[in-house]
Amino acid sequence: MKLYKIEEEHGQRREERMMWELFLTFTKIGFISFGGGYAMIPIIEYEVLNHGWLDAQQFTDVISIAGMSPGPIATNSAVFVGYKIAGIPGAIVATFAISLPSLILILLVALFFYKIQKHKLVQSIFYGLRPVIVGLICYAAVRFSIYNGIIGGDYLFNGVSIMILLFSLSILLFTRIHPLVVIFLSGIVGIMIY
Amino acid sequence: MNSKCKTFTLWKLFVTFFLISPTTFGGGYAMIPLLEKSVTEKNKWIKKEDITDILAICQTVPGSIAVNTVSFIGFKLGGIPGAVIATLGIITPTFLIVLFLVIAFLGIQDQPIVQAVFTGIRPAIAALILFAAIRTGKRSIFDKFTMAIAIVSFILLLFVSMHPIVVLLFGGLAGILFRGREKVNPADSHQDEII
Numbered sequence: 001m002k003l004y005k006i007e008e009e010h011g012q013r014r015e016e017r018m019m020w021e022l023f024l025t026f027t028k029i030g031f032i033s034f035g036g037g038y039a040m041i042p043i044i045e046y047e048v049l050n051h052g053w054l055d056a057q058q059f060t061d062v063i064s065i066a067g068m069s070p071g072p073i074a075t076n077s078a079v080f081v082g083y084k085i086a087g088i089p090g091a092i093v094a095t096f097a098i099s100l101p102s103l104i105l106i107l108l109v110a111l112f113f114y115k116i117q118k119h120k121l122v123q124s125i126f127y128g129l130r131p132v133i134v135g136l137i138c139y140a141a142v143r144f145s146i147y148n149g150i151i152g153g154d155y156l157f158n159g160v161s162i163m164i165l166l167f168s169l170s171i172l173l174f175t176r177i178h179p180l181v182v183i184f185l186s187g188i189v190g191i192m193i194y
Numbered sequence: 195m196n197s198k199c200k201t202f203t204l205w206k207l208f209v210t211f212f213l214i215s216p217t218t219f220g221g222g223y224a225m226i227p228l229l230e231k232s233v234t235e236k237n238k239w240i241k242k243e244d245i246t247d248i249l250a251i252c253q254t255v256p257g258s259i260a261v262n263t264v265s266f267i268g269f270k271l272g273g274i275p276g277a278v279i280a281t282l283g284i285i286t287p288t289f290l291i292v293l294f295l296v297i298a299f300l301g302i303q304d305q306p307i308v309q310a311v312f313t314g315i316r317p318a319i320a321a322l323i324l325f326a327a328i329r330t331g332k333r334s335i336f337d338k339f340t341m342a343i344a345i346v347s348f349i350l351l352l353f354v355s356m357h358p359i360v361v362l363l364f365g366g367l368a369g370i371l372f373r374g375r376e377k378v379n380p381a382d383s384h385q386d387e388i389i
Contacts, residue, residue: 032359033256038326042351043358064312065299067319070216071288072258079292084300088293095289102257103281106265107274109255116254121370126254128343128369130334132362135347137327141320142352148316161317168321173328183318190314191307 018086019093025051026078026097031105033098037073039133041140044077053085060147063140068183074098160193204272204279210237211264211283216291225260239271261285339372 025047033040041063048054054062062084066076075098082094109116116122146152150161168182214228226249233239240248252262261284268280302308335341343365350356350364 031256032362033258034362037258038323038330041323046358060316061299061303061312063323064316064319065295066292067322068315069288069292069295071285071292072261075258075261075285076288076292079289080296083293083296091289091293091296095285099257099261099281099285102255102262103265103277105255105257106252106262107269107277109251110266110269110277114251116251120373122254124370124373125366126369127340127373128365128367129362130330130365131340131343132347132365134327134331134334134344135351135361136358137323137330138344138348139351141323141327144316144323145320148320150317150320161313164314164317165321165324168318169324172321172325179322179325182321183315186314186318187311188314190310190312194310194313 015086019090021051022082022086022090023093023097026082026094027101029074029078030098030101033074033102034129034133037075038140039136040074041077042136042143044074044081045143048081053081056147058084060144063144068180164189204275206237207268207271207276207280208283211268211280212287215284215287226263229260229263233267240267343368 029040029043029047032043044062045056045059048059048062049056062077062080063073065080066073069076075095078094078098079091082090082092084090086093113119142151144150145165148161149158150165151158164186168186171177171182172179210232214225214232217225217228230245234242234245248263248266249259252259252266255262261281264284265277265281269277272279299308303312331344335344347361347365350361351358
């Protein structure tokens, strides 16, 4: 009985530590999430794999679900990762954590640095930072494709997947069809082929 | 009287952004036109000429531009409580939708049909990510320097496995160094002293 109690207490403390770790990790990500969300995929992946919270394959599920949902993809990923490791409280903690830094920084900017975007130093930083964001997003796309066998693997690329990819990309680039429709259609193609 | 009026505004703030939120697909840029219309035309909270400035400010702060803009507008209208309420309004619906999808997905992911659907969806998600890269690239790559930075950072990430944060820092530094040398206009130099 006593042993059980100790074990329970131990488990509770571990859970607390896990929540704290979740909070700190996503706060850190929140502070550096320049460029909206897609650029944060590699950083979230790095953290999640390093903590051993998910493996690489599970992380591609996170990106798939986060990408097909409304809302910023980084925040959506936080919901998934948080839920996966600590249930609904985990999802709430991770979402709160990734959103808090932006809110604090926006308040600071609104209070003290109203003209921040016109400052020369800030403009210079973003002149170099924005292209890195593009590099990060391309990197995220390539990694995601490798993990899912769209490129790489036994053949240089998977024919059907590449077709779906190129077709979806052209629709997104050249038509005004909503991304959700593209995802829905590719899901139907998936049922028909696999 | 005054406090009653304020509660009403906060509630209105919350509801307005709560209703716009589910349309924020893919990072938030899609939501900007809707958001603009709502705060300038429908509710007349913000002047039209101010919204461009607000968007520019919100782009310099980390996080989703849509959520940042909403926080900023919330602050302008109702101070810190306004910012918190507006942010909660924009985050809550998508949080609930994603949570629902996650729970549903984890429950049915082992079904063969779900796996087939996802095998089809994954390349479309890859296209969505590439599309985001192209969209972002159109705005941020406009000369040889920015092109070089994008290519070098991609190579550093993919082949050298450099940590993304380090690459971001390098980019910012390169921007300062390059721009700093480019502009030696003495008229601007007094600005540097403020830094």
